[in-house]
Amino acid sequence: MIDQEQMYERYKRLLAEYMEGKNEETLYNGQLFSRHMIECGVSPEDVLSVHIEIMREFFPNMDERLESSFDFLLEAMIGYGLAYREHQNLRFKQRQLETEIDIAANVQQSLLVxxxxxxxxxxxxxxxxxxxxxxxxxxxxxxxxxxxxxxxxxxxxxxxxxxxxxxxxxxxxxxxxxxxxxxxxxxxxxxxxxxxxxxxxxxxxxxxxxxxxxxxxxxxxxxxxxxxxxxxxxxxxxxxxxxxxxxxxxxxxxxxxxxxxxxxxxxxxxxxxxxxxxxxxxxxxxxxxxxxxxxxxxxxxxxxxxxxxxxxxxxxxxxxxxxxxxxxxxxxxxxx
Amino acid sequence: MNLNILQGKAKDGGELLILKGELDAYTAPKLKETLLELVDIEGASVTLDLSDTNYMDSTGIGVIIAAYKKVCKNNGTLIVQGLTPRVERLFDITGLSDIITIEDINKEETR
The missing domain is CATH 3.60.40.10 (PPM-type phosphatase domain)
Structure with missing residues (x-):
C-alpha cells in the first residue's frame, strides 16, 4: 500500500523533474506511477488535490484566479471520483460472482455425472x-x-x-x-x-x-x-x-x-x-x-x-x- | 447475428410481425418483448412472418411457445407463416406444428 505522504513526495519529485527538464522518461514514469496509484485505490480527485497542494508550495505567489481555477477543477472531478468508486465496487462484486458460478458449475457437474x-x-x-x-x-x-x-x-x-x-x-x-x-x-x-x-x-x-x-x-x-x-x-x-x-x-x-x-x-x-x-x-x-x-x-x-x-x-x-x-x-x- | 422486427397489420386485421434475420439466443429477447406485449390482450390475433428468418434455434422456439401459451389463456390466435425448410423441421421435431396454425405465405397477402 501507498501512504499519503509517500505518494505526495513521489508525485512532487516526478512533477518537479518534469517541469525542469520536460523529458519523455519522466512523463513515462508519471504514467507508471498512475497505474500504481490505481492499484492502491487512489481516486482521481485525490491525485488532483495532491497536484494542487504541490503547485501552491512551488508557486506561493500564484495568480489568485489561477488558484481558484484549481478549486473549480476539483469540483468538476468529483463525478469521476464517484464513477471510479462504483467501478471498483462492481469489479469486486464481479469477482465474487465468478467464484460463485465456478462453485455452482462444479456442484452441477458432480450432480449430473x-x-x-x-x-x-x-x-x-x-x-x-x-x-x-x-x-x-x-x-x-x-x-x-x-x-x-x-x-x-x-x-x-x-x-x-x-x-x-x-x-x-x-x-x-x-x-x-x-x-x-x-x-x-x-x-x-x-x-x-x-x-x-x-x-x-x-x-x-x-x-x-x-x-x-x-x-x-x-x-x-x-x-x-x-x-x-x-x-x-x-x-x-x-x-x-x-x-x-x-x-x-x-x-x-x-x-x-x-x-x-x-x-x-x-x-x-x-x-x-x-x-x-x-x-x-x-x-x-x-x-x-x-x-x-x-x-x-x-x-x-x-x-x-x-x-x-x-x-x-x-x-x-x-x-x-x-x-x-x-x-x-x-x-x-x-x-x- | 441481427434481427429486424417490422410491425404491420395482417390481412385478417390482426397484428403482423415480420422477422428478418436470425432468431437465436442473442436476438430472442427482442422478439420476446414485442411479441409477448402483443399477445397479452384478450382475443389478441398475431401473425408471425418467418419467410426472411434465415436462422432460428431453440431459443426462438421458446419465445413462440411462451406466446402460444399466453394466446391460449387470452382466447386469441397465433399464426405462423412462411416457414423455411429448416425452421419447418424444427417445428415438426418439437411438435409445435401440431398445435400452432401454420399458413402458407402465398395465401396470406399483407397490406
Missing part, C-alpha cells in the same frame, strides 16, 4: 461438453437388476445458469421416479407435468428416453421433441433416422407420448445426440446431419468411446474451437 454402466452386450460411449460454464444438456443411464438399461438424453432450452437450474429440477424429478422400471412414454408424461407446472413459459425441455432390454435386445423409446438420433443397421449397412414424434416437455399438460420399439442386432448402433451436435456452425454454414453420419461411419471400427471423442474433436475443430451450444453425443453399439 452419470456413470456409464459396463454391460457385456453393449459398448457405450458418451461425451458431453458445455458451451459455457454450466450445461443445459443432461444424460443418464440407470441399470436395474432385471438387466434393463434406461437411457435419457435431454436439452433444456436456453443456456447458462437458468438452463442448468432447470436441468437440476429434471434430475430430481427423474430420481424420484418409482424404483421399478417405467415405460418410456409414461416417464415422459410424468416429466411433462412437472415441467409444465414449474417452468417459466418460454423455457422447455426436449428429451429422448429409451429402455433397453438386454435379454431380448429390444429398445423401447419415446421422444419429447428431441433432435432425432440415428440407428445403424449392420445387416443393411445403413444409417437411418431414429424417428420418434412427440411434443417438447412443458408445452401442454395433457400430452401423450407414443412409444416405439426396435430390435437391435449384433453390430447395430444407436446414436443419440443433442442439437449442439447438428447445429454446429462452421465458416461454410451449418453442417448437415449427413456429415455427422459420415464422421461416425469413418470411425465405426473403433470403440464407442473412441468414436464419440474423435467426432467431438473433429466438430470442435470445424467450429474453430468455439462451441455455440452444449454438445452431447452418445453411442450404443451391440457387441458382435
Amino acid at each position: 452419470s456413470a456409464v454402466p459396463e454391460i457385456d452386450s453393449l459398448d457405450i460411449g458418451v461425451i458431453s461438453k458445455p458451451a459455457k460454464k454450466m450445461s443445459g444438456d443432461y444424460y443418464h443411464f440407470v441399470r436395474d437388476e432385471q438387466n434393463f438399461l434406461s437411457i435419457a438424453i435431454a436439452d433444456v432450452i436456453g443456456k447458462g445458469i437458468p438452463a442448468a437450474m432447470c436441468m437440476s429440477m429434471i434430475k430430481y424429478a427423474m430420481d424420484s421416479e418409482p424404483e421399478q422400471r417405467t415405460k418410456p412414454s409414461a416417464v415422459l408424461e410424468n416429466l411433462n407435468r412437472v415441467v409444465e407446472q414449474n417452468v417459466d413459459p418460454s423455457m422447455f425441455i426436449t428429451m429422448f428416453y429409451g429402455l433397453y432390454n438386454e435379454k431380448e435386445h429390444r429398445l423401447y423409446y419415446a421422444s419429447a421433441g428431441h433432435e432425432p438420433g440415428f440407428f445403424y443397421s449392420s445387416q443393411k449397412d445403413r444409417f437411418e433416422e431414429l424417428t420418434a414424434k412427440g411434443r417438447v416437455l412443458g408445452l401442454d399438460r395433457s400430452t401423450k407420448y407414443r412409444e416405439y420399439e426396435k430390435l437391435i442386432m449384433p453390430g447395430d448402433m444407436i446414436v443419440l445426440l443433442s442439437d449442439g451436435v447438428t447445429e454446429c456452425r462452421t465458416k461454410k454454414g451449418f453442417i448437415e446431419r449427413g456429415e455427422v453420419v459420415d464422421l461416425i461411419r469413418k470411425r465405426m471400427d473403433r470403440s464407442a468411446q473412441e468414436i464419440v471423442d474423435s467426432v467431438y474433436k473433429e466438430l470442435e475443430r470445424l467450429q474453430e474451437f468455439q462451441l455455440r451450444d452444449d454438445f452431447t453425443l452418445i453411442i450404443l453399439k451391440r457387441r458382435v
Whole structure:
C-alpha cells in the first residue's frame, strides 16, 4: 500500500523533474506511477488535490484566479471520483460472482455425472461438453437388476445458469421416479407435468428416453421433441433416422407420448445426440446431419468411446474451437 | 447475428410481425418483448412472418411457445407463416406444428 505522504513526495519529485527538464522518461514514469496509484485505490480527485497542494508550495505567489481555477477543477472531478468508486465496487462484486458460478458449475457437474454402466452386450460411449460454464444438456443411464438399461438424453432450452437450474429440477424429478422400471412414454408424461407446472413459459425441455432390454435386445423409446438420433443397421449397412414424434416437455399438460420399439442386432448402433451436435456452425454454414453420419461411419471400427471423442474433436475443430451450444453425443453399439 | 422486427397489420386485421434475420439466443429477447406485449390482450390475433428468418434455434422456439401459451389463456390466435425448410423441421421435431396454425405465405397477402 501507498501512504499519503509517500505518494505526495513521489508525485512532487516526478512533477518537479518534469517541469525542469520536460523529458519523455519522466512523463513515462508519471504514467507508471498512475497505474500504481490505481492499484492502491487512489481516486482521481485525490491525485488532483495532491497536484494542487504541490503547485501552491512551488508557486506561493500564484495568480489568485489561477488558484481558484484549481478549486473549480476539483469540483468538476468529483463525478469521476464517484464513477471510479462504483467501478471498483462492481469489479469486486464481479469477482465474487465468478467464484460463485465456478462453485455452482462444479456442484452441477458432480450432480449430473452419470456413470456409464459396463454391460457385456453393449459398448457405450458418451461425451458431453458445455458451451459455457454450466450445461443445459443432461444424460443418464440407470441399470436395474432385471438387466434393463434406461437411457435419457435431454436439452433444456436456453443456456447458462437458468438452463442448468432447470436441468437440476429434471434430475430430481427423474430420481424420484418409482424404483421399478417405467415405460418410456409414461416417464415422459410424468416429466411433462412437472415441467409444465414449474417452468417459466418460454423455457422447455426436449428429451429422448429409451429402455433397453438386454435379454431380448429390444429398445423401447419415446421422444419429447428431441433432435432425432440415428440407428445403424449392420445387416443393411445403413444409417437411418431414429424417428420418434412427440411434443417438447412443458408445452401442454395433457400430452401423450407414443412409444416405439426396435430390435437391435449384433453390430447395430444407436446414436443419440443433442442439437449442439447438428447445429454446429462452421465458416461454410451449418453442417448437415449427413456429415455427422459420415464422421461416425469413418470411425465405426473403433470403440464407442473412441468414436464419440474423435467426432467431438473433429466438430470442435470445424467450429474453430468455439462451441455455440452444449454438445452431447452418445453411442450404443451391440457387441458382435 | 441481427434481427429486424417490422410491425404491420395482417390481412385478417390482426397484428403482423415480420422477422428478418436470425432468431437465436442473442436476438430472442427482442422478439420476446414485442411479441409477448402483443399477445397479452384478450382475443389478441398475431401473425408471425418467418419467410426472411434465415436462422432460428431453440431459443426462438421458446419465445413462440411462451406466446402460444399466453394466446391460449387470452382466447386469441397465433399464426405462423412462411416457414423455411429448416425452421419447418424444427417445428415438426418439437411438435409445435401440431398445435400452432401454420399458413402458407402465398395465401396470406399483407397490406
